[in-house]
Amino acid sequence: MKTKHILICMLAALLALTSCSDDDNTSPTPAKAVLGEWFTQVNTNGVLDGIPYDAYALLVTFQEDGHGLFTQYFFKDGKLVNALGSMTDYTVDSNGNISIVVSEVKVPLGENVHIASDKLILDMSRFNLRGLTLVHPTDTHKQMIKEWDSIVEEWGGIGGDGSTTATEVTDEGASEPARVRNR
Helix, strand or coil: CHHHHHHHHHHHHHHHHHCCCHHHHCCCCHHHHHCEEEEEEEEEEEEECCEEEEEEEEEEEECCCCEEEEEEEEEECCEEEEEEEEEEEEEECCCCEEEEEECCCCEECCEEEEEECCEEEEEEHHHCEEEEEEECCCHHHHHHHHHHHHHHHHCCCCCCCCCCCCCCCCCCCCCHHHHCEEC
16 A cells, blocks of 8 residues: 555656646746846936946846846946946746845835846836846947956945955855945
């Protein structure tokens, strides 16, 4: 009897693993579709921390564990003048709507966030940006981001005013002060 019960359980488990058809896997689920890096760069005017800018770039990264990172780059006359960044938490509902929350301050990164035609669309009211469209970064974008990150590191990291907190790389992750640095 015990052997029969074990065989039935094994058969049920095998059927559960093989019950999906190939058609079920033709398009990624909303959560899988969002994974990876998304990038945009736009011309827009504003002032951040007393520093005027005329262009803006945004890099958002989504990890499988529901966490991510955003980095904002601000430019004046083609020169990087400011940068912000923070860890994020995100969720994707069954309709594909994405909620991105800045981890430390629990504030939404944007509104009306969703994926359409392999593009991440969001509104950022704080910067008067509506329908901001992000795509997966090209190799050229990745090279620009690498150069911008080098400049930010020369400033002493995001913050750049000497108030950054240095941390070691450990299995425990970064402390809260090391996660958010505002310039």
